[in-house]
Amino acid sequence: xxxxxxxxLKILKELQEDAWRSNDVVGAGVAKSASVVSRRVGELxxxxxxxxxxxxxxxxxxxxxxxxxxxxxxxxxGDGMTHAFESLIEHVPNIVEWSRISGSWDYLVxxxxxxxxxxxxxxxxxxxxxMVSRVRGMPVIGxxxxxxxxxxxxxxxxxxx
Numbered sequence: 001x002x003x004x005x006x007x008x009l010k011i012l013k014e015l016q017e018d019a020w021r022s023n024d025v026v027g028a029g030v031a032k033s034a035s036v037v038s039r040r041v042g043e044l045x046x047x048x049x050x051x052x053x054x055x056x057x058x059x060x061x062x063x064x065x066x067x068x069x070x071x072x073x074x075x076x077x078g079d080g081m082t083h084a085f086e087s088l089i090e091h092v093p094n095i096v097e098w099s100r101i102s103g104s105w106d107y108l109v110x111x112x113x114x115x116x117x118x119x120x121x122x123x124x125x126x127x128x129x130x131m132v133s134r135v136r137g138m139p140v141i142g143x144x145x146x147x148x149x150x151x152x153x154x155x156x157x158x159x160x161x
Contacts, residue, residue: 002047007032009151011040012049016148019053056146064112066119067140070126071105075133082106085131094122105136 004012010030014021023034023041030037044050059067074081082100089095089109097110109126113119127135 002049004044004049007036008040008044008049011037012044013148013151015041015050015053016151059112063114066111066113066115067144068111068113068119069138069140070107070109070111070123071136071138072107072109072126072132073104073134074106074131076131077106081131085129088129089126092122092125094118 007030011026011032014026014029021029023037026041027034027037032040041050059065072085074085085107086098089098094111094113095109096112099108100106101108111119111122113122123135123137126132
């Protein structure tokens with residue numbers, strides 16, 4: 001596991017808020033020079049602590065009005081079944097996120113589509129995959145909320161009051 005310093009965590013927190021900030025602005029926020037920030041960011045990229053920088057896009061404003069989380073169970077886990085499933089969903093543009101999970105379900109998959117008909121077609125495509133045995137959907141009501149990673153937490157999960 002890469003060694004991440006307190007300064008690195010401060011830099012990461014600044015970048016989570018706005019990855020387009022200049023090294024000068026980030027440096028001012030963490031009391032370091034722009035050159036130190038540049039070196040640390042380069043090292044964090046090399047260590048794959050930073051895995052990319054992305055623009056946050058409002059899905060509604062680009063026509064993706066339907067968000068549904070799906071629970072998926074595979075027929076089996078042997079013979080490369082999980083790899084085959086992930087290879088298939090990797091190429092489905094409207095499946096934007098997935099995680100392999102434990103318990104009675106195997107995957108949590110996030111769909112984003114333009115309308116209910118597009119969702120229904122994607123649902124049917126998922127059910128038709130030969131390794132899929134069961135799918136359950138949970139439509140999102142309202143806006144999805146995303147928060148930055150808790151890089152400066154005290155280990156209490158933020159539950160102390």
